[in-house]
Amino acid sequence: MTATDLVAETQGGADDPRTLHQQVLARLRQSILLGRIEPGQALTIRGLAAELGVSAMPVREALRELVAERGLELMDNRRVRIPLMTIERFDDLIAARVVLEAEAAARAMPYVTDALIARLEAQDAVINEAEAARDYDAWIGANFAFHAMLYGAAGQSAFLPLIESLWLQIGPFLRRAMRTLSGHYTVDRHSEALAALRRRDTMALRIAIEADIRDGIAHIGSTLIRRDMLGKVPGGNMA
Amino acid sequence: MTATDLVAETQGGADDPRTLHQQVLARLRQSILLGRIEPGQALTIRGLAAELGVSAMPVREALRELVAERGLELMDNRRVRIPLMTIERFDDLIAARVVLEAEAAARAMPYVTDALIARLEAQDAVINEAEAARDYDAWIGANFAFHAMLYGAAGQSAFLPLIESLWLQIGPFLRRAMRTLSGHYTVDRHSEALAALRRRDTMALRIAIEADIRDGIAHIGSTLIRRDMLGKVPGGNMA
DNA sequence: CCTGCGAATATGTGATCACATGGCGGCATG
DNA sequence: CATGCCGCCATGTGATCACATATTCGCAGG
Incomplete structure (x- = not known):
């Protein structure tokens, strides 16, 4: 999965008034909502940070919020993935x-x-x-x-x-x-x-x-x- | 508000298998649920960290999750508080x-x-x-x-x-x-x-x-x- | 060829630091 | 005495680092 697959490049300019973590959150949320991420696929903080060109911190916070919103799931190995469906x-x-x-x-x-x-x-x-x-x-x-x-x-x-x-x-x-x-x-x-x-x-x-x-x-x-x-x-x- | 007011001391031992941020999250969530925190009251990361005896990092993550759960509200000054009611x-x-x-x-x-x-x-x-x-x-x-x-x-x-x-x-x-x-x-x-x-x-x-x-x-x-x-x-x- | 062990790597967690911003109070000025 | 400006302090944000743990890959032994 490439960076452009994962997140739409349409948003998030240099002068975006939102915080970095809010921009990351919006992009990840949209990726989940539109089904761009495979169910069961594990997401890593460092990997996403590299793809998005930011440090780990905003990604960590965005992942936490998405877990709270139930768009992602925290496994007991502490990794995060798209929940499976039953x-x-x-x-x-x-x-x-x-x-x-x-x-x-x-x-x-x-x-x-x-x-x-x-x-x-x-x-x-x-x-x-x-x-x-x-x-x-x-x-x-x-x-x-x-x-x-x-x-x-x-x-x-x-x-x-x-x-x-x-x-x-x-x-x-x-x-x-x-x-x-x-x-x-x-x-x-x-x-x-x-x-x-x-x-x-x-x-x-x-x-x-x-x-x-x-x-x-x-x-x-x-x-x-x-x-x-x-x-x-x-x-x-x-x- | 003292530390014992804000969070029940009943949970979270030294050998708690949960991560620190999960313990903080659970304590804050309970405090909100039970109405221990005044509506409109702003919560600061450093303040909570000091009360709970942890560093800022777990508190930051817990606050983010509680905002996502709508138990807290992020104001546009970027501070976090208990939402007001209408x-x-x-x-x-x-x-x-x-x-x-x-x-x-x-x-x-x-x-x-x-x-x-x-x-x-x-x-x-x-x-x-x-x-x-x-x-x-x-x-x-x-x-x-x-x-x-x-x-x-x-x-x-x-x-x-x-x-x-x-x-x-x-x-x-x-x-x-x-x-x-x-x-x-x-x-x-x-x-x-x-x-x-x-x-x-x-x-x-x-x-x-x-x-x-x-x-x-x-x-x-x-x-x-x-x-x-x-x-x-x-x-x-x-x- | 399969299995299990062990080292190397990847990853999450937590702490600390630097920086920009916002809030607040003191102080000067009208 | 009132008001507005300025500087200090508190706070959130993001980056980086150290450490513990999980995962994975290779290798040795059966």
């Missing part, structure tokens, strides 16, 4: 997404404006373009942006971080699933969600969000976890 | 707890055994003892242990960390609320939950859990946020 865990993650995102969407409804709907429609168009172009990085990123835009309408300070943690845990496998599926047609119910938003129909919105999560991801993932993800790494625990 | 945020936190914990409880039901129920009953007794003794630290800790014991029955790898994050955010204010309320009678619906468990009645369990969260905490917190928590710190943002 069917049970995947099922839990989807279930958590459903209840959390359905509720977040419902709570956003009172704050939905026509302007927000317009922005969501534009974002949906971006998603469709990415799908047409078979650009999975863009698709995943735009898809998350769509959801975050909706849930963030209410300025919900509690829901979004939890949802982002779930995405971070699913990301590596979602990407892999899309790359594996032959037809890799992606399903989304965003038009249904948008219709519900226009009618200010909270119940329909909940249903659309739940359907979007379940139909778009659940069946895809469960098909490939078994044959692709498990037992790929020699030792290691799941704790 | 009514909106409290409302969000309770709502997230309700949907997440009700679902987690329902998903645990298939794994409920008589032995688990017996352990939960014992834990409920511990809670009642703590309440009778007016020991709020013990009450909060035992209460969380009760919920975690139930949700953990299914080995749910996704729900528990999210729920723990919510507790960490509520903890400082819950403790403060209990100390403030004159009668400080604590409500819990654990007996209802236990009855539902014995009947293996998932719907009743959901209702009991939701009632436990809402009745036990929601009304308590909302009464004192306004007059006690806000504007206690000079500057500072909420980001």
